[in-house]
Amino acid sequence: MCLAIPGKVVETFNANSMLMARVQFGGVVRDACLEYVPETCVGDYVLVHVGFAISRVNEEEAQRTYAALAELDQLTELNTPEAEDVAGGVSLGSGL
Amino acid sequence: MKYLDEYRDGTVASKLVEEIRRVQTKPWVIMEVCGGQTHSIVKNGIDYLLPEGVELVHGPGCPVCVTPLEMIDKAHAIARRPEVIFCSFGDMLRVPGSNGDLFSVKSQGGDVRVIYSPLDCLKIARANPDKQVVFFAIGFETTAPANAMLAWRAKNDGVKNVSLLVSHVLVPPSIAAILQSPQNRVQGFLGPGHVCAVMGYREYEPLSARFKVPIVITGFEPIDILHGVLMTILQLEEGRAEVENEYSRILDRAGNRPAQQLVANVFEIGDRKWRGVGTIPKSGYKLRWEFRDHDAEKLFNVKEIDTREPEICISGQILRGLKKPHDCPAFGRECDPQHPLGATMVSAEGACAAYYAYGRHLQAEKEREQLVSIGGGA
Numbered sequence: 001m002c003l004a005i006p007g008k009v010v011e012t013f014n015a016n017s018m019l020m021a022r023v024q025f026g027g028v029v030r031d032a033c034l035e036y037v038p039e040t041c042v043g044d045y046v047l048v049h050v051g052f053a054i055s056r057v058n059e060e061e062a063q064r065t066y067a068a069l070a071e072l073d074q075l076t077e078l079n080t081p082e083a084e085d086v087a088g089g090v091s092l093g094s095g096l
Numbered sequence: 097m098k099y100l101d102e103y104r105d106g107t108v109a110s111k112l113v114e115e116i117r118r119v120q121t122k123p124w125v126i127m128e129v130c131g132g133q134t135h136s137i138v139k140n141g142i143d144y145l146l147p148e149g150v151e152l153v154h155g156p157g158c159p160v161c162v163t164p165l166e167m168i169d170k171a172h173a174i175a176r177r178p179e180v181i182f183c184s185f186g187d188m189l190r191v192p193g194s195n196g197d198l199f200s201v202k203s204q205g206g207d208v209r210v211i212y213s214p215l216d217c218l219k220i221a222r223a224n225p226d227k228q229v230v231f232f233a234i235g236f237e238t239t240a241p242a243n244a245m246l247a248w249r250a251k252n253d254g255v256k257n258v259s260l261l262v263s264h265v266l267v268p269p270s271i272a273a274i275l276q277s278p279q280n281r282v283q284g285f286l287g288p289g290h291v292c293a294v295m296g297y298r299e300y301e302p303l304s305a306r307f308k309v310p311i312v313i314t315g316f317e318p319i320d321i322l323h324g325v326l327m328t329i330l331q332l333e334e335g336r337a338e339v340e341n342e343y344s345r346i347l348d349r350a351g352n353r354p355a356q357q358l359v360a361n362v363f364e365i366g367d368r369k370w371r372g373v374g375t376i377p378k379s380g381y382k383l384r385w386e387f388r389d390h391d392a393e394k395l396f397n398v399k400e401i402d403t404r405e406p407e408i409c410i411s412g413q414i415l416r417g418l419k420k421p422h423d424c425p426a427f428g429r430e431c432d433p434q435h436p437l438g439a440t441m442v443s444a445e446g447a448c449a450a451y452y453a454y455g456r457h458l459q460a461e462k463e464r465e466q467l468v469s470i471g472g473g474a
Contacts (some may be wrong), residue, residue, distance in 0.1 A: 002238040006099040036355040051213025062345035
């Protein structure tokens with residue numbers, strides 16, 4: 001029920017004195033109301049729920065999270081020697 | 097699709113699982129609040145990926161599931177009236193009341209329509225000035241801004257033949273109700289990402305402090321959920337109880353101010369009954385007095401309908417994280433998505449429906465057979 005999907009704003013317009021947008025989700029384009037994210041520009045990604053954009057995707061935060069996950073990858077790599085020791089020198093990681 | 101596919105990456109998921117294994121030293125019980133998260137967990141088998149000792153229990157966060165039976169019956173009574181065009185999100189159509197569902201109302205001649213956005217009701221009302229257009233306004237805080245906009249526009253644009261049957265519920269009071277229960281097992285929460293996209297997460301801070309539980313606001317993709325579980329376990333292992341935000345690409349602490357403002361203009365907080373749980377004080381929205389001309393409960397004067405849930409159903413305990421779907425003797429037998437007995441089977445996002453959709457009733461049946469054969473041999 002709380003399903004919401006990020007999509008790219010391809011056009012903004014006014015309808016019945018409301019700020020609206022055409023939003024592209026993969027191959028599908030649908031209308032969404034922009035009244036709750038009025039600062040949105042064409043090219044931005046918005047999160048759409050039942051025909052309303054409720055949030056603008058923060059690209060900086062998305063990149064930061066991704067960088068953190070990449071760091072996690074390195075942390076795990078650092079920890080793999082213990083697993084290798086247990087396995088008698090046979091690598092269990094994806095290093096090969 | 098951008099901002100979706102990268103959060104479904106199997107390599108990142110396996111790294112996160114590895115990290116969870118590394119940091120977890122004790123058994124922990126974590127509840128995902130939102131039905132969308134439950135669906136993602138069961139669909140992707142995330143609960144099977146986690147190390148033994150990390151248990152995910154499924155929360156009350158499916159508004160379709162928790163809409164009380166008498167409210168469904170009220171909706172059906174209104175939808176049967178000849179002057180009414182009854183509009184609803186698709187999720188509500190299969191939910192059975194005491195006497196069939198909205199599909200059966202439609203098959204008996206009721207004008208029942210599925211809409212994409214609440215704003216569609218304005219178009220339908222303008223095109224049908226001799227009809228009363230009634231919208232079944234259900235949902236958590238995520239949906240409240242959309243439903244509030246319908247009431248606001250109907251009133252301010254003078255569209256008199258639009259009304260809302262409101263059954264809105266709120267997440268923080270339900271978390272408090274779970275934590276106050278003497279039988280509570282939940283030690284940490286994955287908070288509802290899209291609810292907080294609207295509301296922010298300030299109101300979760302007093303809950304976390306009062307009950308000393310970590311609450312990590314979490315998204316819906318597999319990577320989000322594993323990341324949320326990792327952040328929750330880190331807090332539990334370190335003895336911290338804070339509100340943290342896993343879903344920072346979508347939300348911040350303050351949430352969406354324009355949406356909160358319109359919701360506050362249209363709705364006020366009141367007591368609400370939750371299917372399978374009972375009445376929780378101050379746990380829902382109702383229309384403010386200024387919107388009484390658009391309040392379907394007042395306009396149609398549907399009297400209180402007394403309804404009873406089947407006794408065998410344990411959905412109330414499932415919604416509070418005390419039991420799992422396969423603990424129920426009716427699961428996959430008397431109760432399935434075509435013939436649901438209770439709250440958690442009525443919507444695709446309910447825990448029982450999600451378990452059923454991904455074949456876990458077959459596993460439950462197998463375990464029952466094994467028990468019977470062991471019992472028979474003794």
